[in-house]
Every structure is written in C-alpha cells, then in structure tokens.
Amino acid sequence: MARYNPKSVEPKWQSVWADKQTFLTREDPSRPKYYVLEMFPYPSGRIHIGHVRNYAMGDVVARYKRARGFNVLHPMGWDAFGMPAENAAMQTGAHPRDWTYQNIDTMRGQLKRMGLAIDWSREFATCDPEYYVHEQRMFLEFLKLGLVERKESYVNWDPVDMTVLANEQVIDGKGWRSGAAVERRKLSQWFFKITDRADDLLSALDDLPGWPDNVRTMQKNWIGKSRGLKMSFQFDGAAPEGFDGLEVYTTRPDTLFGASFCAVAPDHPLAVQCAKGDPELQNFIKDCQSLGASEEAIEKADKKGYRLPFSVRHPFVEGETLPVFVANFILMQYGTGAIFGCPAHDQRDLDFARKYNLDVTPVVLPPDADPASFAIENEAYVGPGRLFNSDFLNGLSVEDALAAAIAKVEEMEAGSATTNYRLRDWGVSRQRYWGCPIPVIHCEACGLVPVPEKDLPVVLPDEADFSEPGNPLERHPTWKHVTCPSCGGPALRETDTFDTFVDSSWYFARFAAPTPEQSCDQAAADYWLPVDQYIGGIEHAILHLLYARYFTRNMKDAGYLSVEEPFTNLFTQGMVTHATYKGEDGAWLFPEEVDVKDGVARHIETGAPVAIGSIEKMSKSKKNVVSPEDIAEAYGADAARWFMLSDSPPERDVEWTDSGVEGAWRMMNRIWALAGAAGAVIPDMLPAEGYSDAGLALRRASHGAIAGITDDIEHFRFNKAIARLYEFVNAIKTAELTDSAADAAARGEALSALVRLIAPYAPHLAEECWTALGGAGLVCDAPWPEADAALLVQDEIVLGVQVNGKRRGEIAVPKEADAQAVEAIAMADAGVQRHIEGKTVRKVIVVPGRIVNIVVG
RNA sequence: GCGGAUGUGGCGGAAUUGGUAGACGCGCUGGAUUUAGGUUCCAGUGCCGCAAGGCGUGAGAGUUCGAGUCUCUCCAUCCGCACCA
Numbered sequence: 033m034a035r036y037n038p039k040s041v042e043p044k045w046q047s048v049w050a051d052k053q054t055f056l057t058r059e060d061p062s063r064p065k066y067y068v069l070e071m072f073p074y075p076s077g078r079i080h081i082g083h084v085r086n087y088a089m090g091d092v093v094a095r096y097k098r099a100r101g102f103n104v105l106h107p108m109g110w111d112a113f114g115m116p117a118e119n120a121a122m123q124t125g126a127h128p129r130d131w132t133y134q135n136i137d138t139m140r141g142q143l144k145r146m147g148l149a150i151d152w153s154r155e156f157a158t159c160d161p162e163y164y165v166h167e168q169r170m171f172l173e174f175l176k177l178g179l180v181e182r183k184e185s186y187v188n189w190d191p192v193d194m195t196v197l198a199n200e201q202v203i204d205g206k207g208w209r210s211g212a213a214v215e216r217r218k219l220s221q222w223f224f225k226i227t228d229r230a231d232d233l234l235s236a237l238d239d240l241p242g243w244p245d246n247v248r249t250m251q252k253n254w255i256g257k258s259r260g261l262k263m264s265f266q267f268d269g270a271a272p273e274g275f276d277g278l279e280v281y282t283t284r285p286d287t288l289f290g291a292s293f294c295a296v297a298p299d300h301p302l303a304v305q306c307a308k309g310d311p312e313l314q315n316f317i318k319d320c321q322s323l324g325a326s327e328e329a330i331e332k333a334d335k336k337g338y339r340l341p342f343s344v345r346h347p348f349v350e351g352e353t354l355p356v357f358v359a360n361f362i363l364m365q366y367g368t369g370a371i372f373g374c375p376a377h378d379q380r381d382l383d384f385a386r387k388y389n390l391d392v393t394p395v396v397l398p399p400d401a402d403p404a405s406f407a408i409e410n411e412a413y414v415g416p417g418r419l420f421n422s423d424f425l426n427g428l429s430v431e432d433a434l435a436a437a438i439a440k441v442e443e444m445e446a447g448s449a450t451t452n453y454r455l456r457d458w459g460v461s462r463q464r465y466w467g468c469p470i471p472v473i474h475c476e477a478c479g480l481v482p483v484p485e486k487d488l489p490v491v492l493p494d495e496a497d498f499s500e501p502g503n504p505l506e507r508h509p510t511w512k513h514v515t516c517p518s519c520g521g522p523a524l525r526e527t528d529t530f531d532t533f534v535d536s537s538w539y540f541a542r543f544a545a546p547t548p549e550q551s552c553d554q555a556a557a558d559y560w561l562p563v564d565q566y567i568g569g570i571e572h573a574i575l576h577l578l579y580a581r582y583f584t585r586n587m588k589d590a591g592y593l594s595v596e597e598p599f600t601n602l603f604t605q606g607m608v609t610h611a612t613y614k615g616e617d618g619a620w621l622f623p624e625e626v627d628v629k630d631g632v633a634r635h636i637e638t639g640a641p642v643a644i645g646s647i648e649k650m651s652k653s654k655k656n657v658v659s660p661e662d663i664a665e666a667y668g669a670d671a672a673r674w675f676m677l678s679d680s681p682p683e684r685d686v687e688w689t690d691s692g693v694e695g696a697w698r699m700m701n702r703i704w705a706l707a708g709a710a711g712a713v714i715p716d717m718l719p720a721e722g723y724s725d726a727g728l729a730l731r732r733a734s735h736g737a738i739a740g741i742t743d744d745i746e747h748f749r750f751n752k753a754i755a756r757l758y759e760f761v762n763a764i765k766t767a768e769l770t771d772s773a774a775d776a777a778a779r780g781e782a783l784s785a786l787v788r789l790i791a792p793y794a795p796h797l798a799e800e801c802w803t804a805l806g807g808a809g810l811v812c813d814a815p816w817p818e819a820d821a822a823l824l825v826q827d828e829i830v831l832g833v834q835v836n837g838k839r840r841g842e843i844a845v846p847k848e849a850d851a852q853a854v855e856a857i858a859m860a861d862a863g864v865q866r867h868i869e870g871k872t873v874r875k876v877i878v879v880p881g882r883i884v885n886i887v888v889g
Numbered sequence: 890g891c892g893g894a895u896g897u898g899g900c901g902g903a904a905u906u907g908g909u910a911g912a913c914g915c916g917c918u919g920g921a922u923u924u925a926g927g928u929u930c931c932a933g934u935g936c937c938g939c940a941a942g943g944c945g946u947g948a949g950a951g952u953u954c955g956a957g958u959c960u961c962u963c964c965a966u967c968c969g970c971a972c973c974a
Contacts, residue, residue, distance in 0.1 A: 246893055250969055253892065258973075282974060295974095335972080361972040371974045379890085380972055454973055573969080678914070679901050687901075691915055694927090699914090701929095755903070755913035762913095832909030837955045839909055877954055883908040887954050 036704035038668025042796040046147055054812060057105050057151045058546065059559045066102035067560050068093045069540055071568030071576070072109045075135035075157070076116060079142040080650060081688060082569075082608045084660050085676040088793075089605055089750065090567050091148045092677065095792040096745050098149065099816035105560050107543040108143065108150045110136050112157035114532045115193060115209055118466045121498040128466040128498075132159055142661060146669045147795050149812065154543050158535035159466070163542065165489035167534060168471040172482045173590045175472075180224050182480065186299075186364075187459060189217040194501045195463045196221060201575070216321065222470060222528070224458040226582045230255050231451070233581055242601030244683075247573045254574050256454025261285045261438050262368060263447025265294060265344035268353045275302060278344050278356065281367030281452060285441060286433035287374040289422035290395035292385060294344055295337060295359035297369040303358040306340055313338055313358065320360040335384040336360045347446050348423065359384065367452055375412065382412040395422045396430060458579065460531040463503040465496050467529025475516035475523035484517050490525070503527055536576055537583035540566075540598055557593050566599040573604065603748055606685040608676070610656040612645035620655040623690075624662075647687055658688055670794035671696040677750040677793060700797055702761060707787055712806025713780035722774035726767050730775075732823050733763040734782045739819035741789050754793065760786060780805075785817040833858045834885040835867040843884070851878040858884040 049055060059065075070090040073083055094106035110132075117128035124131075136157055143150075156163050174180045188197040190207035196219065201208040226233075234255045237248045263285070264277035271277070278294055296302050298320040307313040316338040337357035346352040354372065361380055362371060375385035376394040385392055392408050396417040403420050419425040424440070425433045441447045461470065469490040471483040483490055493511040496504040505511060505527040516523035544560040545553040568576075577599070584598040613621040615635060626633050626642050633642040650657045663672045675696035680686040723731065737760040744753035764782045769775040783805055791798035791811045802811035826847060831854065833841040841863035845854050855876050858864060864886065871888040878884050 246969080249893060253970055256970090256973065260974080280974085284974075359972095361974095363973065366973045373974085378974070380974075383972095452973080454970095570968080681902080684895095684902095689901090689915080692901080695914060698929095705929095751901090752903070752913085758913050830909085834909080834955070837953095842909070875954065877908095879908055879955095881908095883955080885908080885954050 036701050036708070036797065036800075038670060038700070038796065039665075041800050042145070042147060042664075042669055045796045045799045046144065048799070048810070049147075049149075049812070052810075054810065055106065055149045055151050056153055057103065059556055060103045061559065063101065063103040065105065065560055066094075066097040066565075067105045067540075067544075067563045068097065068565045069107065069543070069563045069567070071566070071572065072111050072536070072539060073139065074111045074114060074116075075132055075139055077135050077138070079139050079146075079660050080608075081658055081660050081663070081672075081676070082650065083143075084146060084672055085608055085682075085686065086567060086569070086605055087143065087146060087148055088673040088676050089603070089682055089748075090565075091146075091150075091673070091795075092745065092750060092792040093565055093567075094149045095795065095812060096816065098812065099788065099791070099814065101815070104149075105543070106148075106150050107154040108148070108152065109155055109539060109543065110139075110157035110159075111532065111536050111539070112136065112159040113467045113529075113535055115464070115466070118464060118498065118504075121466075122501075125498075127494075127496075129159070129492075129494075132157070132466075145664055146660070146673065149795070154546070156542065158468075158532075158539065161489045161491050163539075164468040164535070166542065167468050167530070167538070168483070168488050168490060169485070170538070170587065170590060170592070171530075172471060172485075174224075174586055175482060177586075177589055178225075179228075179586050179589065180222060182220060182222055184218060184220045185223075185459070186216050187219050187221055189215045189219075191215055192501075194503070196459060196461055219461075221459045221461040224460055224582070224586075226458045226579075227453055227455055229582055229585055230257065230453040230455050232585070233578065236581075236597060240597065240600075240602075243599075244602060244604055247570070247577065247602060247604060250573045251578055254455065254578065258283050258452050258454075260367075260450060260452055261441060261447055262450045263347070263441050265347065265354070265372065268343040268345050272302060272305065272342060274305070278302070278370055279368045279447075280370045280372050281450070282372060284374065284377065284434075285437035286419065286422075286425065286428075286430055287377045287395050288346075288348060288372070288437055289419075289425065290374040290376045290393045291346065291354060291372045292375055292391040292393065293355050293357060293373045293381075293388075295357040295362050295371055295373060295384070296340075297362040297364035298358055298360060299364045300358070300362070300369045302340070302356075302370075306358075313340075316358065320358075335380060335387055337384060337388060339388075347441065347444065355390070357384075357388075365456065366454065376408045377412050377414055379412040379414075382408065382410070386410070393421055395419055395425075458531075458582070460534055461528040462531050463506065463527075464529050465492065465498070465504040467532060468535060469505075470526045470528050470530060472526045473514055473516060473523045474526065475518060475521065477521055478516055478518040478523075481516055481518045481523070487517070505529070533575060533579050534583075537579045538587060540580070541584070541587065541593060554592070561593060562595045562597055563599045565601045565603065567603045567605060569607070570604040577602070603682070605682050606680065607649045608688050609647045609685050610650050610658065610688045611647050612654050612656045614643045614645055616640050616642075620653070622655045623658060649685075650688070663693060667693055667697040668700065668796070670797045671700050674699065674754065674793050678754040680751060682748055682750050699758065699761070700794060702765075703786070703790060703794075703797060704801065706761060706764060707783050707801035708804045710779075710783055710805060712804075713776065714784045714805050714807055715777040715780040718777050718781055719774045722772060723778055724770045724772065724775055726769050727772070727775035727778040730763065730767040730769065730778045730782055732826070733760060733767075734778075734785050735819045735823040737763075737789065738785055738817045739824055742816070742819070745792070750793075757786075757790060757793075760789070787811060788814055788817050829881055831858075831881075832883050833861055833864050834883065835864060836887060837885060840864050840867045851880065854878050854880070854884060858886065 068090050070086050094104050098104045112132050117132045120126055120131045121128050188202045190197050190210050190212055192210035192212035197207055202214050207214055234257055237251055260281055260283040262281050264279045266277045298317045307317055337359040340356045342356045343353040344356060373381035375382040375392040377396055394406055394408050397403055397406055397420045398413060398415055398417045416430055419428045419433045425436055428436060438449050471490045473481045475481050493508055496508060498504055512525040512527050514523055514525050540563050541557060544557045580598050585596050587593045588596055613626045613633060615621050625636055627636050633644050635642050671693055675693045679692055737756055740756045741753045769779055787798050787801045788811060798811045828844050829847055830842060830844050832839050833843055841861040843857050843861055845857055855878055868886060868888050873886060874889050875887040
C-alpha cells in the first residue's frame with residue numbers, strides 16, 4: 033500500500049477534469065441553477081493563503097451543490113485595473129498591462145493547482161477591452177437615462193497618488209491606499225447619482241435575509257437616513273445680499289424654544305460671502321479647513337466660532353433674536369450646512385455655548401425631574417421627557433412635540449419636513465492611466481459629446497509616460513486630441529478613467545454571459561442571476577457591496593437585467609492570521625526563518641533569540657506570510673484546503689499553524705489508508721438484514737454522518753462538517769465487523785459515503801479513493817449520498833440522571849420506554865440511589881430522550 | 890460618543906426549542922512498533938483531590954426542577970461609523 037502522494041495525484045486529476053471539461057457550464061433550463069461566486073482577486077502578483085481559504089469555501093459550496101443536482105456556475109476572473117500596476121510602472125518601468133497580465137498568468141496557474149471546480153472558459157480581466165467596452169456603453173446609457181452627471185464639487189484629493197478619492201476611500205482623513213492626508217479640492221467630476229437611490233438601497237436591505245446582519249447594519253449606517261425639518265430663519269434687519277433667510281436642517285425641532293444661536297459651516301456660501309471683506313474671517317475659515325478630519329483632530333478640536341454681523345429672528349418668539357456664527361463643527365456636506373443650536377439638548381451646542389457665553393435653556397424635562405430645579409451643567413440632556421419652557425409645546429412628549437413643531441413651521445410656511453442622507457453621490461473620475469477610459473469628448477463648440485457607439489471601446493494608448501506622478505493620459509502627446517463626433521472640429525478626449533469600483537460593480541453579470549462579446553446576454557442573465565451565494569471579505573461590506581447593489585439597479589433600468597439585488601446570500605469569511613517574528617536587530621522575520629520550540633523562538637541560521645509578536649493578518653510588510661505553493665508542495669492542495677476550513681468557523685479569523693496543516697495531512701493519509709486499500713467494495717445493493725450489531729452501528733454512523741455533514745454544509749459550518757468527518761473515519765476504523773456479506777456491504781456503504789462526503793474539501797484525494805473503491809466515473813459527478821431516516825434513530829438511548837440538578841448517573845433506556853419506565857430505571861441506578869438515600873423524593877422530571885431530574889428535599 | 894459582535898480546558902473550537910459542558914482537532918503525558926524518526930499505532934488528558942467528592946463556560950445577581958444558552962447590572966476584547974445637527 034503506497035503512501036498517498038499528492039504531488040502526482042493532484043496534477044493527474046486536474047488534467048482529467050480539464051480534459052473532460054468537467055466544470056464547463058452552460059445554461060440548462062431543465063435543471064435548477066446555482067451561482068456561487070467568490071470576490072474576484074486583484075492580480076497583485078501571487079496567490080496568498082487568504083485566497084486559498086476564500087476559494088476553498090466557494091469550492092465546497094460549488095461541488096456540494098453540483099452533487100445535489102444543481103447546474104452550478106462557478107467562474108473566476110481578475111479585478112485588474114488599479115494603482116499597483118501603475119506604481120510598478122513608476123518603480124520598475126514595466127508597462128502596467130504587461131505587469132498585470134503576467135501576474136494573472138502566475139496566479140491562474142497557482143489557482144489551478146488548488147483544484148478548484150471553476151469554469152475557466154468564462155475567465156476575463158477587467159482590463160480586457162472586451163470587458164470594459166460594455167462598461168463604457170453602459171455608462172453612456174446611464175448618461176442618457178440621467179443616472180450619471182458631471183458636476184463641480186469639492187473632492188477628496190490624494191496628494192501622493194494625485195487622484196480623487198470617493199468618501200468611502202477616505203479613512204480617518206487619509207487616502208485608503210497611500211495613507212496620505214487628504215486635501216479638499218474643487219474639480220469637475222463624473223458622479224453616479226447613488227443618492228437618488230438612497231431610500232431604495234436602504235429599505236431593500238430588509239429584504240436580504242441571506243445577508244449577515246452586521247453588513248446590513250453597516251450599510252444602513254452608511255446611508256444614514258434621518259428625518260427632520262428644513263426651515264428658514266429670517267434675518268433681523270437687513271439681510272445679507274443674495275440671502276432670503278438662513279436655511280437650517282434639524283432633527284430636533286421640538287427643542288426650538290431652547291435655541292440660542294445659529295451657525296454655518298466654514299464653506300457655507302454665507303461665510304464665503306462675508307469673508308470677502310473680512311480678512312479675520314478669511315483666516316478663521318482657513319484655520320478650520322486646515323484642521324484635518326482625522327479622529328484625533330476631531331476629538332481634540334475645540335468648538336470654535338466666528339460671530340457674523342447678523343442676527344436671525346426666532347420663528348416662534350416675537351422679538352427674540354439669535355446670533356449667527358461661522359463654526360468649525362458644522363459640515364457643509366450634511367443637511368444645509370447650517371444649524372440652529374440648542375445647547376441644553378445637544379452636547380456640541382453646549383460646548384459651544386459655554387465657550388461663547390450663550391444662553392442654555394432646558395426645554396425637555398426628564399421623567400421625575402423637578403422643573404424648578406432642573407438645570408444643565410456640562411452635559412446636555414438628550415433623553416426622553418416632557419417639554420417645558422416651550423409655550424405651545426409645554427407638556428408634550430418629545431415625540432409629540434416634534435410633530436407639533438413641524439406642523440407649526442409648515443403652517444407658517446417657514447419650512448417643511450424632509451429626509452436627509454449621509455450618503456453622498458459616487459464620484460468615479462480618477463486621474464489615472466490604468467483604468468477604464470470614460471467615453472466622452474469635450475468640444476468647445478458642442479460641449480460634452482458622448483463617444484459614438486461605433487467608436488467604442490475607447491482603448492488606452494499603448495505608450496505612456498510613467499516617470500512622474502499625475503495622469504499619464506493627460507500628458508500623452510496625441511491621445512486626447514480628437515475631432516468632435518458632432519461638429520468635426522478639434523476636441524479633447526476625457527482623460528479621466530473610472531474608479532476601479534465601477535469595474536467590480538457588474539462583473540458578476542458579465543460572468544453570466546457565455547461569450548465576451550456580450551455584456552449580459554438577457555436570457556443567460558435571467559437564468560443565472562442573482563448570484564445565489566457570494567463569498568468575500570468583510571472589508572467590502574460597504575464599498576463594493578453597496579456599489580454593486582446600486583449598479584445592478586442601474587443595469588435593470590437600462591434593460592440589461594431583470595434583478596435589482598445582485599447577491600441573494602452573502603457570506604463574509606474571516607482572515608488568515610499568523611504569529612509575527614522579530615529578530616534581535618528589530619527586523620521582521622519570515623516564519624520559515626524561525627524555529628519555535630516550547631514557546632521559545634530562535635533564528636534557524638544564527639541561533640539568535642527571536643521575539644514572538646502578536647498574531648495578525650498576514651501581510652508582506654510583517655513577513656508573517658506562508659506561501660500556498662510551499663504548502664501545496666509539502667502537503668498537497670487538499671491538505672491546505674482541508675486545514676483552512678477545519679479549525680475555525682469560516683466567518684472567524686483562523687491562525688495558520690504548521691501543526692494544523694500537518695494534522696490535515698495526517699487525515700489525508702488516514703483516509704487513503706482506509707479507502708485506498710479497501711479494494712472495489714462499493715456494494716451494488718445493500719441487504720435488508722443480516723448485519724451484526726457492529727455492522728448496524730456502522731450503518732447508523734454512515735447515515736448520521738451524511739445527515740449531519742449535509743446540514744453543516746448547508747449552513748456554512750465547514751469546521752463542524754470536518755469534525756464529523758473525523759468522527760466518521762474513526763467509526764469506520766474501529767467498527768468490529770464480522771466476515772458476513774452484509775457487514776462487508778455496510779463497510780462498502782460507509783466508504784462510498786465517506787469519499788463522496790470529503791470530495792468538496794479534498795477533491796483530488798476523493799477521486800483517487802473513488803477509483804480505488806471501484807466507483808463509477810468521477811466522484812465529482814457522483815450524486816450526494818442520501819441519509820436513510822430509518823437509520824438515524826437509535827434503539828437505545830443513553831440518558832443523564834440528575835439529582836437536584838446535578839448529574840449523578842447515566843442510564844440506558846429503550847427508545848420507546850415511557851416516562852414511568854424511565855423513572856423506574858433512573859431510581860434504581862446505583863449512583864442515583866446514593867444521593868437520594870434517606871431523603872424525600874419531591875418530584876421527578878422526565879424529559880423523553882433528554883434527561884431525568886430527581887428533586888429531593 | 891453611537892452601532893454591531895465576541896468572551897467556554899494549555900490552544901482552535903463543539904454543545905437543536907433551556908436538558909449529560911468540553912464533540913473533533915492541535916498540543917501534552919505514558920506505552921508499543923521502527924535501524925532511526927518530527928512516522929504509525931494504543932491509552933490518558935477541564936481544574937483541585939490518593940479517593941469519596943468538590944469546583945467549573947469573563948464577573949455579579951435573578952428566573953427555573955434544571956442556565957454556556959433566558960433577564961438585569963458590570964468588565965474585557967474586536968470590528969464599523971463618527972463634530973451627520
């Protein structure tokens with residue numbers, strides 16, 4: 033019996049699958065479809081172990097559903113545009129295209145060695161012109177439909193990458209890729225009008241039961257819907273030129289009687305206008321803008337204001353006026369960029385009021401508080417209560433007062449109830465070379481002219497200069513100079529390219545079309561979409577997933593798709609982590625450079641002590657990475673896949689350990705020793721009787737394993753499924769079978785089931801064993817084993833017996849024993865007897881099939 | 890600050906509707922096989938205790954015949970958002 037050798041076995045089966053086109057998928061209306069998709073990789077250079085985990089999960093689902101008779105679509109592609117290719121060009125001189133396609137070649141080879149059940153015929157990269165031509169066409173249709181617009185706006189400018197970033201790409205005031213402090217610039221940009229769909233994107237979250245709650249909550253918060261009142265305060269005396277009144281947004285109009293000031297954002301038009309003749313205000317505004325938006329800056333920043341030479345009239349109180357400030361804590365992007373301040377019931381307003389000695393009038397009285405003595409010190413009261421000090425609102429609850437105040441303001445025609453969103457429109461213009469060109473032309477005479485259909489795709493120029501930062505398309509000598517398709521005069525091509533999130537917002541639809549010529553074949557898209565199971569990292573909870581949901585709606589409006597929601601079920605898997613190691617000189621060390629024994633680490637070459645650091649997400653910079661290739665070389669792809677799914681629940685992080693993968697490797701060998709050596713034992717038919725007790729027990733174990741593992745896979749409990757597989761293997765190994773034909777059949781049944789159950793995890797080993805057992809065809813084409821319900825019930829049940837809630841014994845009772853019989857057996861148990869001796873039995877609780885509890889006093 | 894999650898042996902983690910806590914794996918201990926082994930196999934392994942027994946699911950209370958699971962109050966860690974009016 034030869035030792036299992038994945039090095040020869042794995043390539044063999046991979047080429048069998050390839051030759052037979054086993055995983056080639058076509059539409060087949062006669063079968064139910066199942067579309068399983070893992071977030072496609074960015075071709076950064078090499079596959080890492082996190083990819084292995086991600087794709088192993090998808091592969092388990094794909095192979096399982098396939099065995100259950102589904103027509104499974106499981107494709108793979110490349111999210112291939114983006115900054116790293118351009119950075120590589122700047123650093124090494126390699127062309128982004130060459131760099132990208134070389135990486136794709138490398139990574140495709142690595143993925144294929146993992147033995148994934150993927151239809152490679154559908155592969156594409158988003159940088160293929162055959163892919164992005166559709167993106168350009170869709171963009172022009174969206175433009176026609178009014179779903180996109182060009183507008184001038186403040187943008188987040190990354191001074192290192194020299195490009196614009198979406199709000200979502202700014203983290204703590206820094207660019208998500210470069211880490212540079214983001215600046216604000218006013219530019220003319222293309223925007224997808226995602227805010228038009230804010231309400232739909234929000235409410236439809238409730239109809240996504242297959243999504244994790246945390247992702248839905250994050251999207252909900254990101255969209256940030258609030259109901260409030262937009263209202264206008266009239267200026268007291270002469271209004272500043274061009275201003276009718278000061279329009280503010282508030283969610284607390286119930287506290288209007290506590291208002292003691294108004295404030296506008298530093299970049300509010302009123303502030304900007306006033307600053308024209310006021311150098312001091314100019315400086316103040318400049319200060320505010322240089323403050324930055326980082327977490328620390330916000331927390332430490334004092335509330336600061338600048339008093340404008342105007343006051344506004346209180347809408348409800350005749351003769352009362354409120355001072356108007358420019359204040360650093362007001363955001364122009366939210367609401368109207370102006371507020372009224374009620375210090376008693378808003379902490380920010382209170383901080384501000386204390387600093388500038390403004391009135392603090394409480395108007396909401398907490399339950400049980402005394403109106404005569406209730407006062408605000410340094411903490412604003414934001415809880416529930418009854419209104420007081422508030423004229424016509426007095427005595428109302430906060431909720432009723434809100435409605436009453438809104439009604440009053442609307443009746444006065446001073447404002448109206450509105451809804452506000454935190455979500456901003458999606459700016460998609462990027463000043464980069466390695467992206468999808470935006471297909472429009474700027475003509476002095478005709479204005480904005482879409483590139484005509486016949487001229488699509490607008491392809492990137494081959495030659496480009498990457499020697500300096502900025503946009504190589506902009507400084508290309510010829511590319512942008514074109515003739516206007518409308519008037520024939522000289523015109524300029526748009527040199528911005530799309531944010532790469534546009535590319536990944538519809539790729540799942542492109543996979544559904546069988547040929548690259550089609551963006552989405554309507555029939556194929558209707559057959560395959562939505563994606564039944566989407567799997568990827570939690571880091572895309574907002575960005576990618578929100579954009580994809582939005583884009584799908586646009587595509588539906590443009591007639592490409594019939595669905596609105598692209599992903600029915602979403603699973604967010606955890607990361608792969610590893611301990612970090614630091615040498616004496618403080619430099620990070622690769623795990624293979626370190627020998628760890630009994631918790632003490634030494635450098636293998638020098639023997640010098642090594643500090644073991646925290647367990648972190650694998651990253652190149654900390655060198656705590658392991659190469660999937662090395663692992664596959666040493667243990668095989670099956671063992672790597674097995675381990676990645678075995679130790680932790682898939683949504684949780686898993687720590688990569690050598691002992692863990694060694695354990696998986698041992699299991700591969702155990703299974704091979706068990707199934708590979710058994711001979712052709714798969715029975716044609718199972719005898720109805722004649723089994724020994726052990727034979728029957730083994731049959732029960734087989735069917736228990738089938739039922740349990742099936743349920744586990746359905747619920748993404750891969751770690752539990754693997755634990756059951758260990759139990760099942762142990763059961764087969766330790767079964768003391770007789771020589772009877774029936775027992776032999778029971779063993780054949782068990783082995784046949786085992787091999788089919790491990791196939792989603794360890795597909796190569798499963799094929800090898802299947803052949804050895806005399807299975808017909810390929811195991812990946814074999815149907816999933818079915819559990820026989822009759823074999824899932826035990827004749828005899830073991831019950832725990834408690835005395836006063838503490839476990840004192842264990843009894844075996846027949847399955848059909850009634851409560852009385854069970855009680856009698858329990859009372860007779862020696863361990864139980866010892867604990868009830870000399871005491872009065874007050875009550876006996878028998879829960880059939882579960883437990884017996886004897887209460888004594 | 891707001892929102893979400895998670896706390897179980899030396900470690901990763903199991904425990905349907907409240908019903909035998911610690912499945913399974915790793916590690917560790919002892920033994921056998923092997924020229925050797927970081928191979929394979931067997932046995933053991935929550936803690937204290939020779940034992941009987943006692944104690945045990947972040948802490949504390951509560952409901953219950955019975956709580957890892959339900960309720961309340963804390964504590965810790967992680968994630969997301971954050972001057973959003």
